[in-house]
Amino acid sequence: MPTAEFLSRLQFAWVMSFHILFPAFTIGTAAWLAFIEGVWLVKRTDLWRDLYFFWLKIFAVAFGMGVVSGIVMSFQFGTNWAGFSIVAGNVVGPLLNYEVLTAFFLEATFLGVMLFGWKKVSDGMHFLATCMVSLGTLLSSFWIMSANSWMQTPAGYTIRDGVFYPADWWQVIFNPSFLVRLPHMVLAAFISTAMVVGGVSAVYLLERRFVDRAGTMLKLALAFLAIVIPVQIVIGDMAGLKVREYQPAKLAAIEARWTTESSVPLALFAWPDEEAEANRYAVEVPHLGSLILTHSWNGQVRGLKDFPRDERPPVKIPFFSFRVMVGLGLLMLALALVGLWRWKRGTLFSGRWYLKAWVALIPSGFIALLTGWWVAEVGRQPWVVQGLMRTTQAATKLPVGSVLASLITFVVVYIGIFGAGIWYLLKLFRDGPVPAPQRGQPATPVHGSHHRTPARPLSAPDDPMGD
Amino acid sequence: MDWATILPVVWFFIIGFAVIMYVLLDGFVLGLGILLPFADDEHQRDHMMNTAAPIWDGNETWLVLGGAGLLATFPKAYAAVLSALYLPILVMLIALIFRGVAFEFRFKAHTSRWLWGVAFSVGSVLTAFAQGLILGALVEGMPLTGGKYVQGAFGWFSPFAVMTAVAVVFGYALLGATWLILKTEGRLQRIAFDLTRPLMLAVIGFMLMVSAWLPFLDSQLMERWFTGAHILWLSPVPILTALNAILLWRAVLANREVQPFVLALCFFALGFIGLVVGMWPNIVPPSMTIWDAASPPSSQGFVLVGAAFLIPAVLAYTVYSYRVFRGKVLAGEGYH
Incomplete structure (x- = not known):
């Protein structure tokens, strides 16, 4: 029977590996959308407007998946990693709190204007909303990478009674x-x-x-x-x-170096055998390891045997x-x-x-x-x-049963939900950058008396649903 | 008084503010999901969702602020509560996933469109139910041994928690119904009016039941209410709540459009204040005080400096976005 800790680690790896893809994609697409809209403001051609609305639809789906998988992350530290929260919460917590305050609200609020405000706000204001969303994604990566980097290279702290206390926030953030x-x-x-x-x-x-x-x-x-x-x-x-x-132990693992040596080769391929503390089937290039890792022909790289x-x-x-x-x-x-x-x-x-x-x-x-x-x-x-x-x-x-239940739930739900999300993304890509609605005129021919004004660009004229 | 005494008090109110903002703002969006089955057809369901589509994401962010704020400023409470309530939290998170993606997926789907409506609705009901369980468990009190909860995976389960869970579902439904009165016209608004009356009765009933039950709980939550002169300066809370209930009732009978929503928000806020007053100075009743759970002044102070500027800024651009999307949402307006 696996331990609750092992299952928690599996669960974290699973929810994190899914989550990271969507913010990464939205960091990129938000900046890309800001670029496109900026060009459109100058050139005012259909091409750039169509591109904007095309990528906006993609962005909306990816952002939605990033949001819901992100909420899971913000509770995970308490549910499964209570020890970490108690011992490191004083240092890591404020960084995450700044992420919410500077980034999440900015993204979430201006996303609404970006998606639905096309006919309700001016061009300049809409562009500003896009830029705010993009800024939000970048601020978010600033804080979360600061917190994660602190876990890799902790600085600016003191430890009392086994608990981290911040000593110098500048050193904590810019670790x-x-x-x-x-x-x-x-x-x-x-x-x-x-x-x-x-x-x-x-x-x-x-x-x-x-x-x-x-x-x-x-x-x-x-x-x-x-x-x-x-x-x-x-x-x-x-x-x-x-x-x-x-x-250094991480570097030794990355390169599968077992003994501390100078002028080390670079293993292009190998099968690291942790029991035997050696590599099998190694294909190596002499000196290249030292050259890349230490920037010198004969540089020394520490091996794993240096560490208990x-x-x-x-x-x-x-x-x-x-x-x-x-x-x-x-x-x-x-x-x-x-x-x-x-x-x-x-x-x-x-x-x-x-x-x-x-x-x-x-x-x-x-x-x-x-x-x-x-x-x-x-x-x-x-x-x-x-x-x-x-x-x-x-x-x-x-209790092991609790974590097993949550792990299975997350696996099933994520496969279902993100499978569906990726399916809808593929569908949007298949449809392609079709002509987008002009400002001030309805996207679809209006029939009957009821005048429809789609505030949301998310359905282009050829979109079959709607009527 | 030193910073270590004052800052936890300040943060208790900020976190409380974040939670009440979440409960009110996401409450009416979750209410839309709870009421979705009462719509006539899929077009009305689209219409209901479109009233909240531009603003739901910002509303939900207050929950993340509550969570991250708790980790930053009361890490021991964050760790104790979330790990103790592992299963209700899991249900809430999964339900929020279905609710959240439904906003995007429903308008991308063709044949499976109804399915995302179901996901939105069931997700909303379960989120509300799980939040009610969490509320009930907290109010009832979570005995901790050495900062840890030792009652097992289902220790939070009790008749009281189930009752608060059902109460929250009805409460959010009331917020959702009054939001629809505010944002729609015609047939959909009529449905909302018709739903509001029984929902109001149910919510008033639940509020009375919770109040009557509180003195019998172990958490001594109500002790403050009845000790010494407290009842005197606390008395405005129940008096205002009663007054609020009457005004809400009259506003709905008079077919007002704006007042029901505003009064429903106030009603919720007053109920919340009543519970917070009872909890004080515990952050995890019955025994973990805000000072026990607090992170050091160097942590709380650092975030407070930012929060002092950023929370007003967040409120300002939230108001801006509500202004952009003010007024009635017409059928067919929004997504498509």
């Missing part, structure tokens, strides 16, 4: 890894969204639908990725250096997750570079294999984001607050 991990996360969200924007455009181009709209979007996504992916790689490297400095067994993270999940993340990152970089080259030669839209590559890579941003998150969280184990508080201490002592 050592925060200013690297925040942009890493935000760019991951932007990249994931850009992959969807470009990939969906590639689908339309392959189908020869919405060619002008898809062409515009694909070029924008491509230009964005070509600039941002290299930046993301540099920031990821900086994050790695922080891990080496503050969480009960202070080592699991090795396989960080090791493989990290390779998936980096591998997909490099694939996306290649896609962007090939795209630039084809753009220059004027063959961007002509090669079917290239467009098909875009379609194949649509989920790659999300997969990279998710595996990256697993690296960060599993690599921190067995600690919930690095080096100071164990995950075991954090868990609520619950």
Whole structure:
């Protein structure tokens, strides 16, 4: 029989892994919508208005799923992680509270204006609402990444009677890894969204639908990725250096390094065997490990054997997750570079294999984001607050039956609800950026005496429901 | 008096404010879901949901503020209450998921549209019921041993908690019905008027029953009400509640459109104040006081600085969004 703590961990991993995808997508789409509406305000062409309403519908569905899965998170710390709440609540709680006060209300309130206010407020006000929603998503990531980074690299605290007390809020918020991990996360969200924007455009181009709209979007996504992916790689490297400095056991797990050595190779593939404390089937490149991890040809990397067994993270999940993340990152970089080259030669839209590559890579941003998150969280184990508080201490002592019931419920409900949500998203993508309603005129031909004024853009003229 | 004495008092009121804002604002949205089965057809159901579609999300955020605020300022209470009420909280969260996604999914679906109406309705009823259980368990008192609840997975279950659960369902339904009177016209408004009268009677009945039951609970919640001169300065609360009930009754009989909603909100707020006065100074009756549960002044003070500016700002743009969407919502207006 598994313990309540183990089931709580499974449950957290499950609800968190679902939840993280939707805010990540809404961080990206909110900024994308602000960009589109800004361009529309200047150019005033149908293309940009249609694009706005198309992505607004997508955004609304993703945002809804982010909201409901987020409420679960805000109660989870109390229900399943009461130990963490009591011991670290003094420090982490205020950060989460600032997230609610600065971000959640801003997003939720202006979302209403954004979705329903098109005919009720001025263009400028509507644009402001979009910008406020986007700002909200970014502020939210600021606070939540601060709280999570504090758990990775705690600072600015004192401990009395086994409880954390804040000593210096500036140090708590701007803890050592925060200013690297925040942009890493935000760019991951932007990249994931850009992959969807470009990939969906590639689908339309392959189908020869919405060619002008898809062409515009694909070029924008491509230009964005070509600039941002290299930046993301540099920031990821900086994050790695922080891990080496503050969480050496996590780095050893990521690289499956068992003994402390200089001039270490990089394992491209291996099967880490935790019992034998060795790797099987290793495929290694000499010196590359030292070069990447320490930026020197012969740099030293600590091995897992330096740490007592009960202070080592699991090795396989960080090791493989990290390779998936980096591998997909490099694939996306290649896609962007090939795209630039084809753009220059004027063959961007002509090669079917290239467009098909875009379609194949649509989920790659999300997969990279998710595996990256697993690296960060599993690599921190067995600690919930690095080096100071164990995950075991954090868990609520619950009856096993209760946690089993909740875990099964969350699994079933999330598969059903988010399955349906993803289905509706796919449906919206299939419909595509159809002509959106003009301001001041009804979206559908009006029959009868009752004058319908759809405040909500969420149903375009070809939408069959409604009448 | 030092900060460690004052700040928990301030935060007790701020959290209380967040909770009452949530209860009132999401209360009427949940009420719409509870009343959804009484609509004539799917068009009316769309119409009902559209009256709240632009503002429901902001309303629900007050619940998140209550939760995160409790973690930041009373972490021991947050940990004790949520882990003790594990199963009711689970029901509430799952129900809120169905209720929330229904707003988006119902208007994307074709053949399964009715299904998301059911999800909205059942989600709303269960959310209200679970919140009523939580309320009942808190009022009844949750004995803690070493800061932990030791009564097992169903320790919160009691006839009193079931009664408050049913009471909250009826209460939210009343808020929803009066909201519909405010925001609609014609047939739908008529349905709302017809529902409001029996709902009012039920809610007044529940309020009397809860009041009568309170002195017999172990939490000594009512002790304050009857000790010494307290009843004198507390007496405005029951007097105003009674007056409110009469005014509400007359407003509905007179087919007023605005007063029923306002008076229903006041009615709810007064009931809430009555309970909070009883709870004071406990945050988890019968024995965990606000000072026992409080985070240090360095935590509470840090959030208070921000809250002092941000809560007024939140209220300001909430008022703005209600103004944008003021007035009657016509059938067919909104989603499609």
